[in-house]
Each structure stands twice: as C-alpha cells, then as structure tokens.
Amino acid sequence: MEQALAFIAEHKEILYFIILSVFVGVEVIGKVPTVLHTPLMSGANAIHGVVIVGAIIVLLDTDPGNVLALALGFIAVVLGTLNVVGGFVVTDRMLEMFKKK
Amino acid sequence: MEQALAFIAEHKEILYFIILSVFVGVEVIGKVPTVLHTPLMSGANAIHGVVIVGAIIVLLDTDPGNVLALALGFIAVVLGTLNVVGGFVVTDRMLEMFKKK
Amino acid sequence: MIAQHILEIAYLIASVTFIMGLKMMSNPKTARKGNLVAAAGMLIAIAGTIFLYNHEGLTSREPLKLGLIFGAIALGTLIGWRTAKTVQMTKMPELVSMFNGMGGACAALIGLMEFHHNTGNTGALITIVLGIIIGSVSFSGSVVAFLKLNGTMQKPVRLPSYNIINSAIMIGVFGFGAYMTFSGTESTMLLYLLFAAALFYGVMFVIPIGGADMPVVISLLNSFTGLAAAFGGFLYDNKVMLTGGILVGSAGTLLTIVMCKAMNRPLSNVIFGAFGASGTAGSAAESAKGSIKDISIADAAVLMNYSKKVIIVPGYGLAVAQAQHVIHELETILEERGVEVKYAIHPVAGRMPGHMNVLLAESNVDYSKLVEMEEINPEFASADVVLVVGANDVVNPAAKTDPSSPIYGMPILEVENARHILVNKRSMSAGYAGIENELFYNPKTSMLFGDAKDVLTKLVTEIKSL
Amino acid sequence: MIAQHILEIAYLIASVTFIMGLKMMSNPKTARKGNLVAAAGMLIAIAGTIFLYNHEGLTSREPLKLGLIFGAIALGTLIGWRTAKTVQMTKMPELVSMFNGMGGACAALIGLMEFHHNTGNTGALITIVLGIIIGSVSFSGSVVAFLKLNGTMQKPVRLPSYNIINSAIMIGVFGFGAYMTFSGTESTMLLYLLFAAALFYGVMFVIPIGGADMPVVISLLNSFTGLAAAFGGFLYDNKVMLTGGILVGSAGTLLTIVMCKAMNRPLSNVIFGAFGASGTAGSAAESAKGSIKDISIADAAVLMNYSKKVIIVPGYGLAVAQAQHVIHELETILEERGVEVKYAIHPVAGRMPGHMNVLLAESNVDYSKLVEMEEINPEFASADVVLVVGANDVVNPAAKTDPSSPIYGMPILEVENARHILVNKRSMSAGYAGIENELFYNPKTSMLFGDAKDVLTKLVTEIKSL
Numbered sequence A, B: 001m002e003q004a005l006a007f008i009a010e011h012k013e014i015l016y017f018i019i020l021s022v023f024v025g026v027e028v029i030g031k032v033p034t035v036l037h038t039p040l041m042s043g044a045n046a047i048h049g050v051v052i053v054g055a056i057i058v059l060l061d062t063d064p065g066n067v068l069a070l071a072l073g074f075i076a077v078v079l080g081t082l083n084v085v086g087g088f089v090v091t092d093r094m095l096e097m098f099k100k101k
Numbered sequence C, D: 001m002i003a004q005h006i007l008e009i010a011y012l013i014a015s016v017t018f019i020m021g022l023k024m025m026s027n028p029k030t031a032r033k034g035n036l037v038a039a040a041g042m043l044i045a046i047a048g049t050i051f052l053y054n055h056e057g058l059t060s061r062e063p064l065k066l067g068l069i070f071g072a073i074a075l076g077t078l079i080g081w082r083t084a085k086t087v088q089m090t091k092m093p094e095l096v097s098m099f100n101g102m103g104g105a106c107a108a109l110i111g112l113m114e115f116h117h118n119t120g121n122t123g124a125l126i127t128i129v130l131g132i133i134i135g136s137v138s139f140s141g142s143v144v145a146f147l148k149l150n151g152t153m154q155k156p157v158r159l160p161s162y163n164i165i166n167s168a169i170m171i172g173v174f175g176f177g178a179y180m181t182f183s184g185t186e187s188t189m190l191l192y193l194l195f196a197a198a199l200f201y202g203v204m205f206v207i208p209i210g211g212a213d214m215p216v217v218i219s220l221l222n223s224f225t226g227l228a229a230a231f232g233g234f235l236y237d238n239k240v241m242l243t244g245g246i247l248v249g250s251a252g253t254l255l256t257i258v259m260c261k262a263m264n265r266p267l268s269n270v271i272f273g274a275f276g277a278s279g280t281a282g283s284a285a286e287s288a289k290g291s292i293k294d295i296s297i298a299d300a301a302v303l304m305n306y307s308k309k310v311i312i313v314p315g316y317g318l319a320v321a322q323a324q325h326v327i328h329e330l331e332t333i334l335e336e337r338g339v340e341v342k343y344a345i346h347p348v349a350g351r352m353p354g355h356m357n358v359l360l361a362e363s364n365v366d367y368s369k370l371v372e373m374e375e376i377n378p379e380f381a382s383a384d385v386v387l388v389v390g391a392n393d394v395v396n397p398a399a400k401t402d403p404s405s406p407i408y409g410m411p412i413l414e415v416e417n418a419r420h421i422l423v424n425k426r427s428m429s430a431g432y433a434g435i436e437n438e439l440f441y442n443p444k445t446s447m448l449f450g451d452a453k454d455v456l457t458k459l460v461t462e463i464k465s466l
C-alpha cells in the first residue's frame, strides 16, 4: 500500500500528463459531427503513426553490425511510414470531397 | 537564443502541463449552452478559490512569532474561504432552480 | 514521506474533480452534481493541505496557527454561506464580482508575504510579483465593478484620452514589478507601493467602462484571478493550484469572448470605450418613425384573457423591477383561463448570459415553458399577443434591417410577426445599446408604460376580475 | 545539448499540432486544414528525430543507417501515397484497417528489438511487453478485419463457446507477458513465442465477429495502436509519442463508443457475439404482413419524372453496387426536368459513420443537397416519391414500433410519410441487422428489384427517353 502511494506520488508528473491528455483527446472528439467520423477515424489513425519515431530511434541506436536488427528496424520504419503517409493522404482525399462547391 | 531554447527544453514537463490544461479548460467550456453561462462563471469563480491552499501554506510556514504575518495570513485564509464557500454555495443555489419540476 | 505522498494524491484527485466538475457543469442535467464534485475536490485539497502539507524546517502546527486557520475558515464559511444563501437572484453579478475580488486579494496577500522569503530567487520572485499585480488588479477591479452594478457608482468616469493614460499606468506597474524582481531590493515600502500601484491600476482599468458592460469585465477579472492562483501554484510547485488556476484562466477567457460574441461586439470595444457608456445613450434622437400608441391596463387584460397564445419576452427591466414572481402569477392565471403561455428567452436578455433563465427558474416557472430564441422565433407568427416586459435591444428590428446600427447582426426575437405586441417599460428611453427602437412605433404595438412590477400586478388583478 | 533542446521543442510543437489537428478535424470548415496541420507536425517530429536525436554512446549515424532510414521512408511513402490515392472510396474501411495494422506491427517490432537491451529493467520491460502484445493484436486483428471487409473471409468463424476460449487465450497471453517481464529471461525463442501468441490472439479476437461489425472493430483496434504507440513513448520517455498515442487512444475509444451508440447497440454486444452475424440474418421468417408489389422501370421513370419533389435514401447497397455516380446522374436529369431532388442521409447508413456523405461527395453531389436525418424527416410528408436505394435498416419502422426488435430505439428516416415509396434492392434479404422490414409490405411501397447500378442506369435511360 505504502509502496503504491509512493509510486503514484513519485510519478505524479506523468500521471497529470496522461490524465490531461486523455481529457483533451476525449473532449476534442466529443464535438465531431457524424459526417466527419470516417475522416476523423482515418486522421487519428495517421496520428498514431507517430510510432515511427520509435522505429527511427531503434534504428539509430542499433549496433551497425547487427544485420537482423537493421533489417527489422528497416521494416519497422517502412511500416510506420505507411501508417503515416497513407493515413494523412487518404484523409486529405476524403476531406477534399467535402469542400463546398 | 540558446539560453531560451535550453530554458524551454528544461521546463518541458511544466509546458506540456500548461498547454494541456489550457486545452482542457477551453474544450470543457466550449460546449456550455448559453443558459448555463451564469452558473458556470460562478462555478469557475469558486474553483479559482483554490488559491486558499496557498494562503494555508503561507500560514503554516510562517514564523509563529511574526504577528503581522499571522494577521495577514489569517485575512488571506478568510478571503480565500469566502471565495470558495460563497462561490460553490451560490452556484448550487442557481443550479437548484434549474432542476426539472 | 508518506504524508507527502498522500497529499500529492489528494491534489491529483482534486485536480480531476475540477476538470470533471467543469465538464459536468456544461450540461444542464449534470450541472448541479458537477458543482458538488468540484466542491468535494476543493474540500479534499484544503483538508489535505492543513493536515499533511510539510515544508521541512519551515512548517509547524502550533495550536495558535491551527486555531487561526480554523478560525479563518469558520469565519469565511459563515459569511460566505450566509451571503450566498440570502442574496437576491437579481444580484448575481454583484455577488460573483465580490467573491472574485476576495480570491484576487488572497492571491495578492500571499505574494506580499512570500516576497521577503525569496529575495535573490529570481524565478520565485517573477511568480510572486505577477501574483501580486494580477491579484490586486482583480481585487480592486472587482470592487469597482461591484459598486457600479450596485448603483453606488453610476456614471463611467472618463479622463480625457483615458486609454493612453491607462496604458501608461499599466506599463508603469509592470516596469515597477520588473524592478522589484530583478533589482534584488528588499524594501517593504517599495513592495507595498507596488501593491498600491496595482490596486490603483485595477480601479483605472474598470472605472471608464459602463455599468452595463460589467458582466464581461467580471468574467475577464475571473480569469485574471485564475491566473493569479496559477502563479501561486508555480511558486509552491503546487499542482492543484496550477490546475485550478489554469483551468479557470483559460475557461474564463473563453467565456468572456463567448459573452462578447453573443452581444455582437468585440472585447476590445468593451475595454477601450464602447457604446455601453458613450454619449449615444441619451441621444436616441433619430427621427421617430410614426407615433406611439398607449393601451390601458383594462384593455390589455381583456386582450390577453381572450387570446389563444401569449408569448412573454422578458428583458433586463424585468430583472431590475424584480417582477419575476408577478410574471409567473400572470402566466398561471392566463393558463387557468385556457391561454397557452410561453416565455421567449433571448441568450443575452438581461445583463448576464442565461440571466433570464436563472431569474424565471427562481420564481418556479416550468422549465419547459422557457423557449430558446431559435425555437421560438417561428412561433411568433402563431401568437395572438406578445408581451414584452422590460426588454428592448433583444427585440429591436434594427439588428436585422439597419447595417449602421451598433447591434446590426445580433440575432433577435422576431416579435413583429405576432398579431398584437404589448410593450411594458417605464419611458421611451433606450436600453443597453443606447439606440432607438422602431418596434415601439409599429402599428401593431401598444405601450404599457410603468414599472414592470406595478404594471404586471395591476394586470393580474384586472384579469382576475374578468 | 543544443540539438537535444531543439528536438524537445520540435516534439512540443508536434504535440500541439496533433491536438490542434484533431480539434480542427472536428469542424467541417477546418477539417482539411487540420489534417494538414497534424501532418506538418508529424514531419517535424520525424525530421527532428532523424537529425537531432541522440542517446549518448548508443546513437550513431553511419551512412548505412541513414540510407536504410531514408530508403525505408521513401519506400513507405511511395506505397502509402499510391495506395491512398488510387483506392476506391467505397474501400475506405479496408484501407484504414490496413494502415492501422502497419502501425501496430511497427510498435510490436520496436518492442521485439528493445527487449534484449533492457533485461533486468522491469519498468522498461513492462512497457516493452505491453507494446508487443497490443501492437501485435492490433496488427493481426486489422489483417483479419481487412480480409473480412474484402470479402476474402466471408463467414464469421465461431468455435463453440468462443467467448470463454478467447478470454482464456487473452489471460494466457498476458500471463506469458508477465512471465517475460518479471522472470528475467533472455530467451529469444520465448520472446518470439510471445509475439506469435499475441498475433494468434488478435486473429481469435476478430474472427468470430461479423463482417458488418468491422468498422467498430477497426475503430477499436485504432485506439489499441494508439496505446501501443504511447507505450513506446513511455519506453523512450518520448513526449511526442506519448501525446500522439494517448490522444488517439482516448479519442479512438470514444469514437468506438459513439459509433456503437449511433447503431443502438452496446460495444460488448459487438465483441461478444451479436446479431451482426448470428443466425437471425437468414431467418427473416417473421410472418410477412401483406404482399409485395413490383413496379417496372418504365412506370418508376414516369412516376419520378412527373413528381415535384423526390427524396433519395441511399444505403449500404448503393455503396456495394458502386452506384454513387449513376445516382448523381439520375439527380441531375430529374432536376433538369424541374423536379426538386434531395438526399436523406442517415448517420449510420452504409458501413461507416459518414459513409454516405463521403461516397456522394465523391460523385460531386452538391453538399447542400445532402440533408441530415433530423432535418429531412419533417420533409418526407411533402415528398411525392421516396427512392430507397440499397438501404434497409435505416428505414425500418420496427425501430419505432416494435420494442422486441434489435434495432428498437434507433432513430430512422420516416419515409412512410411520403406519397410513393420506391425501394431498390436485389432480393428480399435482410440488411445488416438481419431482420424483416415491414416497409416493403406497405401499400404505398413498390419494389424495384435488381442491382442498384443496373436499375439506376436503366432508370436514367428511361427518363431521358420521356
């Protein structure tokens, strides 16, 4: 119990960060009209492609002689890029069609 | 310039905290219907009464022999309490009247 | 250590209740609970601080100090509770203003006391000095706003080119603050001088603004106090003061802007001199279009009694005259006679957003009878009588027809579509915007001059006798 | 050091763009710009990481590595861009599903590679193992969802009491993960076994769910991937991964719930077996009430040609048949003949929220002709003809009249108020909810059987010849 309390208190910064981010995420979405649900899902999908940053870090930090690690890192970056680029482009394509004529 | 960058980077935790809090504050309010503006203003007013926590801290940390400080601290706590109690009670009174009959 | 940890968690919980509370307050169904949730969080934060806060080597809990704290809280609770419970609903703006001022003063006092403990620590001094300045401005500004709403201070006081003077004072105060922060001075005299200068600026800031603009000013000062609380949070690295302060700071700023928008004027207009107090108020001298028609109480009573549908448009005058109970009586008696009665609620009728809802709810008017502008506007065409009580700008057709009018573009209640229009006010004077209202010259309009409460009381008596 | 600082600021800016982007995407006017804002932030975060990231002693930028990174990005951009630009609008759900799976796989791979660098560091291992599990589930689940939407995997595969089996697998996977975290094992074999187990669970999770429920599943997996990205953020104490991940995690969860609500069924229903795939789909065997009336293309053409007002109700069948361009042609020709044409858009028509808007916007239908349910419902009474194309559940009156119906309570388009109702579908089979629709037996209703594209094309030809 005491340990749990200490853990929470010591990580309070990150807890506030998480809680506030969750609130922001929920509040920001809460106002979306139904029409925009599909583009929004797609846009959010593109944003979690930020995981590519992790893939780049792994690759930068890897031992340059470790071929397996380099290969895996390469694949990870390709996958991340697909998520990011595909996500943003397709969202843009959808939203382009919404503009008033 | 370099110093400014360093300052920002070193205080990033608090910056994220502030930015996220501002977003939460704005988003949360953004959805309020006009009918509730008065109670909301009053409720928000009560919440900033949290400044009373600072007044209590000042009083707890003050030299017990310093009469002027004790007196000022006393006044500060009274003022803070007025803000908190008055604010919440009057908000409740207003909202009570909104309940469906 | 464990006490510290529990306190941190208490602050975390309190912060979440503040967010949840504000969120719940934004929905009519959960609003009341939301207020209680935030209040519970506040209680946790306060109790936690009193019993668990500890700054090694500084904090002590002598009976004297604890006695002072509990005494202060008891005193504040007593006064705050009583005032809040007994004040009239029409005095809401005054009350919020007063409580806001208390918070600002509290923040300023904290800064005054902490200044000497932090000599040399520039980071801390920045937050302290800003806390003093903003807290003081919020305090003295709120007091002036209170006096203006109260009627004690009637006319806006305006020095020539007061905008320039005020800007100069503001720069002076902040320059003074910068000196206090960076010079390393320990002079108590200078500190109190800064306090006084900030108080003075607060007065100068609010004094040129017209009384009718006070709600906007209060909302702005409300967010100032939030900011001052947040600076306290920085000083003590106290998370709950930070969340509470920043939340109110940002929410309050948005609310201020929303209020201005609803009245169709920019915030800068309110602060830097605007029609609210400019000369035009008296000069409703635009050539009157047509003539005014009076109606007697007796005729008005007959007209309403034999109508199918009456829509009541309440406005600021109703609030001033405290006529909310009489109007409810009128509504009840008409309904007994088989007349359908509804209230048309304009979002900025009165002097605070939602003012009319609060007021009418107080007098037990059925919530479902209060209809928002967008919904009621199509209904006017089917109303036999519209009774306008102490409203003026919110039914002024110039908002739709006259692009040169200061209220042009503001959505209004389209009462001119009804068959008969009855208008109750005391004279032909203008309302908040200080402009002529063509509606009164409309052939369908009949005027019922007099104080709202008087006229309505007579109307009720008359209808009862029919 | 300075590079580090700039990188932190770049991350801060990117985080803000993510928030702003999501916010702007929630408003039709700013949505497109919002997407670009978030994309710009992403670019900043990626470029910053490539050039500025530095973990003392580990990071190195050999030409080989940089080559790999830029090569990977170029490859990913090429494929992603092409796919996104060329895919048909009706295939949106598949596409989002695929891209989502890629992100999940990326997160899982990061975990696989970081595992051995963090032996003994429990805190890091927790985030790594959770990242692997959640990322893998999201990946394999998305692939299954993709195959189902694609039509490759038609029927839901359901083992007996699959809910219990799945729960057991889930507990097993997490237990395994806990072992990997706390045992201190360094076995690569076990690590890949965990990866495989998580992938397997992802398949088992999605496979029993009906194809029609896939959009909800994708939205859920979308928020899973967000969570996996956030765990990566914890691992590297990387703020932009944290904000991006948590934002999508929370927003995605809410969006999932909102989607379920719009269809009037709880999320648990979707995941733990629901009508979407239960036997009822075939057993639309409830006693038919009355008889079905056919109408010829020629008669339908005449009827529509001489109407004053036609309302078109598009549904899932229109999307499947890719008939969005033909329907626009029909609309144009009718308008040329002086008929007023509008589209009635039900929020959950089709298979994704907003599906119909996207689809019809693609075929250049004027935005102002797309009318939301709440607004169009009162208009049906004044319509001469309602043409229902490939819609079923969204016009099923059982939602209002039959409390035992699974769609009871869902708001519907009240087409039965129109004078004539034309329904185009291929057969009498049920729609998504798998239930009978009384509307088809309504005396006002005439059926136009056939594939939507075929029927509409013929209709257009017929009207042209009139």
Ligand SMILES: NC(=O)c1ccc[n+]([C@@H]2O[C@H](COP(=O)([O-])OP(=O)(O)OC[C@H]3O[C@@H](n4cnc5c(N)ncnc54)[C@H](OP(=O)(O)O)[C@@H]3O)[C@@H](O)[C@H]2O)c1
Pocket (backbone or CB within 6 Å): C212, C213, C214, C215, C216, C259, C262, C263, C314, C315, C316, C317, C318, C320, C321, C347, C348, C349, C350, C351, C352, C353, C354, C355, C389, C390, C391, C392, C393, C394, C395, C424, C425, C426, C427, C428, C429, C430, C431, C432, C433, C450, C451, C452, C453
């Ligand atoms: N709600 C808000 O948030 C807010 C805040 C600030 C400003 N405002 C502004 O306030 C205005 C509100 O419009 P409104 O139509 O409600 O009020 P108004 O335009 O200010 O008009 C009120 C009218 O009530 C009459 N009146 C005053 N005392 C009365 C009494 N005792 N009995 C009967 N009549 C009385 C006055 O005429 P006599 O003197 O002839 O009796 C006056 O013309 C708008 O311009 C709005 O922009 C609103």
Ligand SMILES: NC(=O)c1ccc[n+]([C@@H]2O[C@H](COP(=O)([O-])OP(=O)(O)OC[C@H]3O[C@@H](n4cnc5c(N)ncnc54)[C@H](OP(=O)(O)O)[C@@H]3O)[C@@H](O)[C@H]2O)c1
Pocket (backbone or CB within 6 Å): D212, D213, D214, D215, D216, D259, D262, D263, D314, D315, D316, D317, D318, D320, D321, D347, D348, D349, D350, D351, D352, D353, D354, D355, D389, D390, D391, D392, D393, D394, D395, D424, D425, D426, D427, D428, D429, D430, D431, D432, D433, D450, D451, D452, D453
């Ligand atoms: N929008 C969303 O977010 C979402 C997500 C998941 C589920 N749903 C659910 O999906 C349903 C949507 O309702 P809906 O009315 O749009 O569709 P629906 O109820 O699923 O009915 C679609 C109808 O289209 C017909 N059809 C299929 N292919 C066709 C073709 N090529 N040409 C002509 N007709 C064709 C089918 O009948 P035949 O086979 O006889 O032709 C079917 O009855 C709701 O129940 C909703 O809850 C919506």
